[in-house]
Amino acid sequence: MTHARPSLSLLSLALTAALLSACSSSPTPPQASQATAPPVLQPVSLVTVPLQAGDSPSSVGAALHGTVLSWNDAGCASGVTVDCEAIVGVQAPVALAAQGVGRLGRPVTVEANGAAFRATGTLLVGMEGARIAWAGGSLQAWTQGARIAWAGGTYAPVPQNTATWTQVHLQQAQALAPALGEGVTVAVIDTGLDLTHPAFEGALTDPSTWQDYVGADRVPQEEGVLGTGGYGHGTNVAGIVLQIAPNAKIMPLRVLDANGVGTVANVALAVRWAADHGANVINLSLGSAKDSRAVRDAVASAAARHIPVIASAGNDGSTRLTYPAANAPDVGNLLGVGSVDAADVKSLFSSYGRDLSLLAPGEHVYAPAPDGLLAAWTGTSMSAPEVAGGLALALGQPLKVGVDDLTGALRGSATKVDGLLPNLPYAGRLGSGRVDLSAFLGRTVR
Structure with missing residues (x-):
């Protein structure tokens, strides 16, 4: 620069x-x-x-x-x-x-x-059950009367995620936030998503709010072949948000191509668009090795307008967080999120460091996939939308704190994990710990 x-x-x-x-x-x-x-x-x-x-x-x-x-x-x-x-x-x-x-x-x-931004999640291939048929119905439908999201301790819409959601205390969090994110819009700035997937029926914002910056149109439909590049990445990310906050609305904005690659201009413009068109939370499951003035200012502008921005920390396992996650210490309402495994041990791939904000489970997270499928992805890309969904749960309820206090409450309610034996080499560099959605909601909603 x-x-x-x-x-x-x-x-x-x-x-x-x-x-x-x-x-x-x-x-x-x-x-x-x-x-x-x-x-x-x-x-x-x-x-x-x-x-x-x-x-x-x-x-x-x-x-x-x-x-x-x-x-x-x-x-x-x-x-x-x-x-x-x-x-x-x-x-x-x-x-x-x-x-x-x-x-x-x-x-x-x-x-x-340049094409500086990359998706930060990887589709699991070659693993039995990593891609299966969607069970049917929308994620919203599972919360409306006839269908029950939690039955006998199992998360019914995507039972493969039961252990993951138990880890972050999702069932208790949803009980504390019965609106389940209703009235809240989460902008998913990504590869687009499969707009026709039954999981998203009734869960998307009005098409007038959509943008496809890759194709220069208003239909942010994913393109590509599942298992190649980034195809399905945005569909997974949006599906994770809706598992956390089923009644939230997703604003799909496509900035990454089928290879999961996007330009600085498109990311900056999408963040500006989301803030101008009603997003209450912005999810960026993408990152760049280089800081960008245009993207940093777009994120700071959204944050200054009381819109939390959640960014994935990166997947190279180093102490170099990707941007804009690395800007979190300097930008209020911005969180950079890394990944832990099922035992709260930092994922080997997850970037970490003193600028990291939070951790969330990012391994083998199942969500809708294009062509009517369910698929598992791994990466800090999967961790970020869990935090974005938690914010949507809070914003759907009467709050006892200010909106600008929510990101701090997420950090203050997290479970410390850097004292665990496998995490000791990372002590002081795992942010505030692994997100606890129930503790977060207990601090923030009436």
């Missing part, structure tokens, strides 16, 4: 009209037949521009010979920096773009818009 001060002129090409239509706030939602679209021309570089009096999208875009992707001026009057800036896409590489910002007469940030 380069911090550039004004100098020479900038040579660039404008983005295609397809990207403009993808960023529009009010196009008519397309039909499902439009779900597949050609790749969108992505900008080579992103310029984050602090706005000044007299700026307009046309003047800023023209000055940079680029396309304004995001215009955020709501905070200009009140001095909220992350809500007083624009993101401009240009076709010049970073070094050239950094030389070409002189026309604006102010400091800007220039960064590459």
Whole structure:
């Protein structure tokens, strides 16, 4: 990332009209037949521009010979920096773009818009029972009268997860939050999801709130082949949220392609979109090895608007958390979540460190899969939506704390695990511990 001060002129090409239509706030939602679209021309570089009096999208875009992707001026009057800036896409590489910002007469940030983000979950293959047929019905249906989510100590919709949900005390948490997330919207920014899967019947937001930044349309349908790349990742993540909070609504936003890869611009734009279109919680089961000003500011803007953002910590087993999870210590309402196994031992793959916020079970977590299946995935991607779902449970109830106190309550109610013998090498680097949803709800809801 380069911090550039004004100098020479900038040579660039404008983005295609397809990207403009993808960023529009009010196009008519397309039909499902439009779900597949050609790749969108992505900008080579992103310029984050602090706005000044007299700026307009046309003047800023023209000055940079680029396309304004995001215009955020709501905070200009009140001095909220992350809500007083624009993101401009240009076709010049970073070094050239950094030389070409002189026309604006102010400091800007220039960064590459590469395919920097990756999904942080892996489909289990070659394991008997890892992919099976969905039992039928929506996840919401299991909470409505005739169907009962918990029967005889077993989680009925997905019995394979009974031990996992018992570990985080989900049954007791749902008893404390009988609305089960009703009225709460969780944005799942991911590979999209299988919009036709019976598990999601009645559980998605209005299509006017959907976006597919990969295909440049409004139908964030997963694409690919199950077992290859990231196909099914978003479907699993959304299904985990709904197992925790069955009456919540999922806002599907597609930023990762079939390989589970996405650009900086698309992630930043999706976070902004989610905050502007009614999300109460944002889930990011993805990460990048590099910090991004555009994404960090988008997350900080959502967090400043009382929207908790949950990000997966990464899967390389190192002390280097992926971004934006690594930004959690500096951004209120942002949590970075790692993974533990069934014995509360840190998963070998899970990244960890002093910047980690929380842990949640992330191994062999079953949820809906495309083509009417149920499948198990492993990764910190599976841990994050458990925390997002827990927040949805709380937000569906009358609270005895402020919304901005919820992320702190999650950490304060977690079960310490770094004193366990297998975890001792990680002492002090496993965040507040493994999430306890029952203890969390006990602290926060009336």
